[in-house]
Amino acid sequence: xxxxxxxxxxxxxxxxxxxxxxxxxxxxxxxxxxDKMMNLxxxxxxxxDSFNNLMLIGEVEKKFSIKYSANEIESLxxxxxxxDSIFNKVKVK
Amino acid sequence: xxxxxxxxxxVKNILPQLKEVVSSLGFSATFYEGNYNQYVQxxxxxxxxxxxxxxxxxxxxxxxxxxxxxxxxxxxxLDENTTGKxxxxxxxxxxxxxNSISDSNIVISNLYRFAETPLYYFGRASPQGPVALIDKFxxxxxxxxxxxxxxxxxxxHHLSSVFGIRNITDSRLKxxxxxxxxxxxxxxxSAECGRIIRAMYGISKKCLIVDLDNTLWGxxxxxxxxxxxxxxxxxxxxxxxxVQKYLKSLKQxxxxxxxxxxxxxxxxxxxxxxxxxxxxxxDFVSIRANWDPKTDNIASIASELNIKTDSIVFxxxxxxxxxLVKEFMxxxxxxxxxxxIEELPATLYxxxxxxxxxxxxxxxxxxxxxxHERERDKDKKQFNSxxxxxxxxxxxxxxxxxxxxxxxxxxxxxxxxNQFNLRTIRYTEDELTKIVNSPKYCSFTLFVRDKFxxxxxxxxxxxxxxxxxxxxxxxxxxxxxxxxxIEFAFLSRCIELLPKHIPLRGEFIQTxxxxxxxxxxTEFGLEKNAEGIMIINDPLTCGKEIxxxxxxxx
Numbered sequence: 001x002x003x004x005x006x007x008x009x010x011x012x013x014x015x016x017x018x019x020x021x022x023x024x025x026x027x028x029x030x031x032x033x034x035d036k037m038m039n040l041x042x043x044x045x046x047x048x049d050s051f052n053n054l055m056l057i058g059e060v061e062k063k064f065s066i067k068y069s070a071n072e073i074e075s076l077x078x079x080x081x082x083x084d085s086i087f088n089k090v091k092v093k
Numbered sequence: 094x095x096x097x098x099x100x101x102x103x104v105k106n107i108l109p110q111l112k113e114v115v116s117s118l119g120f121s122a123t124f125y126e127g128n129y130n131q132y133v134q135x136x137x138x139x140x141x142x143x144x145x146x147x148x149x150x151x152x153x154x155x156x157x158x159x160x161x162x163x164x165x166x167x168x169x170x171l172d173e174n175t176t177g178k179x180x181x182x183x184x185x186x187x188x189x190x191x192n193s194i195s196d197s198n199i200v201i202s203n204l205y206r207f208a209e210t211p212l213y214y215f216g217r218a219s220p221q222g223p224v225a226l227i228d229k230f231x232x233x234x235x236x237x238x239x240x241x242x243x244x245x246x247x248x249x250h251h252l253s254s255v256f257g258i259r260n261i262t263d264s265r266l267k268x269x270x271x272x273x274x275x276x277x278x279x280x281x282x283s284a285e286c287g288r289i290i291r292a293m294y295g296i297s298k299k300c301l302i303v304d305l306d307n308t309l310w311g312x313x314x315x316x317x318x319x320x321x322x323x324x325x326x327x328x329x330x331x332x333x334x335x336v337q338k339y340l341k342s343l344k345q346x347x348x349x350x351x352x353x354x355x356x357x358x359x360x361x362x363x364x365x366x367x368x369x370x371x372x373x374x375x376d377f378v379s380i381r382a383n384w385d386p387k388t389d390n391i392a393s394i395a396s397e398l399n400i401k402t403d404s405i406v407f408x409x410x411x412x413x414x415x416x417l418v419k420e421f422m423x424x425x426x427x428x429x430x431x432x433x434i435e436e437l438p439a440t441l442y443x444x445x446x447x448x449x450x451x452x453x454x455x456x457x458x459x460x461x462x463x464x465h466e467r468e469r470d471k472d473k474k475q476f477n478s479x480x481x482x483x484x485x486x487x488x489x490x491x492x493x494x495x496x497x498x499x500x501x502x503x504x505x506x507x508x509x510x511n512q513f514n515l516r517t518i519r520y521t522e523d524e525l526t527k528i529v530n531s532p533k534y535c536s537f538t539l540f541v542r543d544k545f546x547x548x549x550x551x552x553x554x555x556x557x558x559x560x561x562x563x564x565x566x567x568x569x570x571x572x573x574x575x576x577x578x579i580e581f582a583f584l585s586r587c588i589e590l591l592p593k594h595i596p597l598r599g600e601f602i603q604t605x606x607x608x609x610x611x612x613x614x615t616e617f618g619l620e621k622n623a624e625g626i627m628i629i630n631d632p633l634t635c636g637k638e639i640x641x642x643x644x645x646x647x
Contacts, residue, residue: 050269050270051103051105051106051270051272054265054266054269054270054272055106055276057265058263058266058276068265069265070264070265070268070269073265073269074269
């Protein structure tokens with residue numbers, strides 16, 4: 001039974017994570033993040049202030065059913081690192 | 094509408110939801126967000142951006158840590174006298190903030206308790222402990238806010254208890270962003286802010302129309318007989334008992350109750366004699382027990398009570414009837430009847446159609462006033478002409494300046510009167526107070542009685558001194574005294590009371606609702622001059638004398 005259940009879990013790929021995540025960024029900060037911006041530090045993006053970052057993480061948690069600690073939120077640096085962190089959390093679920 | 098949000102913590106995440114609530118009330122609002130924990134400085138410095146914004150409503154959100162600081166942890170070591178003084182000094186600060194904001198309505202949140210109390214049980218039980226400190230502060234704040242007409246309480250303590258104190262905060266938001274409330278709790282707070290704005294602007298429905306079977310009692314009286322219906326102390330009768338108690342309390346505070354039920358009148362009368370009934374037939378101003386479509390009955394109740402159908406709330410257990418009313422009378426508010434009957438009392442408690450800041454004497458006797466009107470209608474049929482009927486009514490009027498004694502009801506009249514209202518200019522209670530105290534204005538209010546009883550305070554006349562003439566800035570009469578020529582007698586006598594005998598200018602601003610007052614200024618004697626302004630040079634001579642309307646002193 002347990003094995004069967006595991007087989008039913010839909011695997012989510014990184015591309016999808018990125019796409020869904022960028023939609024959330026757009027709805028909260030009203031900015032479109034393109035591929036050139038993926039390695040930017042989030043504190044260099046003016047709309048991405050600490051308040052919006054917290055609101056974003058809240059939405060990310062809801063969307064992907066994952067949870068961040070305060071330290072994890074503090075250590076997010078680039079846009080890419082956020083996508084990676086989501087993917088890593090979804091993977092181990 | 095301009096709304097300022099000042100706070101001791103970051104409360105920016107309330108904005109999206111608050112915007113939604115405000116726009117659902119029909120207001121378009123602009124917002125000002127104060128700087129983080131700077132509300133005292135922003136209010137005291139009259140040059141601050143807060144003052145430049147010139148808010149209509151100022152919300153102040155506060156939290157226990159910013160108010161009491163380390164005393165939250167230390168208060169148990171102080172004596173009772175010292176903690177009392179501590180609370181008093183904080184309340185005094187809010188009093189002075191409140192007094193310096195006289196141009197804006199002010200809403201102050203009280204303090205929520207801690208989920209984890211410092212010092213554990215002792216912190217909760219000690220009369221000087223942190224919980225006691227918060228409770229004392231909240232108690233004093235409530236009295237302070239109730240004492241001022243422009244001040245309102247945002248009861249965060251209550252909202253957080255219902256929501257669960259542990260759920261109002263997310264430690265990560267708190268410690269990383271000084272955001273004390275989660276987005277989900279902000280939603281609850283925004284809804285309460287909507288209720289407060291309703292009370293502030295007097296946005297309230299006037300009448301609740303209810304079905305009977307399975308709505309006011311369990312069972313169907315036509316089938317089960319009066320002995321077979323459930324009302325009382327045992328389920329489901331105890332649910333309906335609470336429903337009836339709630340309706341009775343609405344009636345006592347001035348909401349009109351009416352019945353619209355597919356039933357025989359005979360059965361309905363018998364049902365109301367059943368023991369255990371809280372409501373009696375006389376609690377309802379109008380009863381329709383018949384088999385006509387409910388939409389027809391609702392329209393006929395509205396016309397009988399002389400109210401618009403958009404001021405009606407409809408309660409009925411039948412999904413079919415609710416759907417019909419929603420479809421054909423979208424302006425009527427239809428209560429979402431719960432699937433399980435035990436939820437009905439809670440559904441009623443959570444309605445937001447009947448908000449008010451104060452209950453006036455007129456509110457308390459409203460149902461009686463409508464019963465008097467019924468007797469007048471019966472009496473009217475005995476007379477051949479309307480004039481004979483009016484003469485026989487023995488109408489008497491009393492005019493008083495608007496003052497502390499009558500301003501609460503004056504505020505209600507200004508904000509609720511639609512039909513006989515020349516300009517439909519609404520004021521907040523604070524704006525009205527300013528007009529009343531200004532030497533530029535003369536403001537009067539009207540009381541009326543006749544042989545059937547007292548109509549109470551039912552009219553407002555506000556004259557603005559424009560130098561060479563008076564301007565009738567606000568003139569309105571409650572619909573319950575219309576068609577009795579009182580509008581002529583009231584204005585004539587006000588003109589006699591004005592300190593100067595100068596021309597009177599008037600203006601009529603048409604709304605979808607004030608057709609009954611469309612011709613009044615012309616009928617009273619004002620004429621359009623060459624510039625198209627409605628004016629009368631010697632208003633003392635033009636007012637129609639209504640000989641059968643007498644005067645009295647209150």
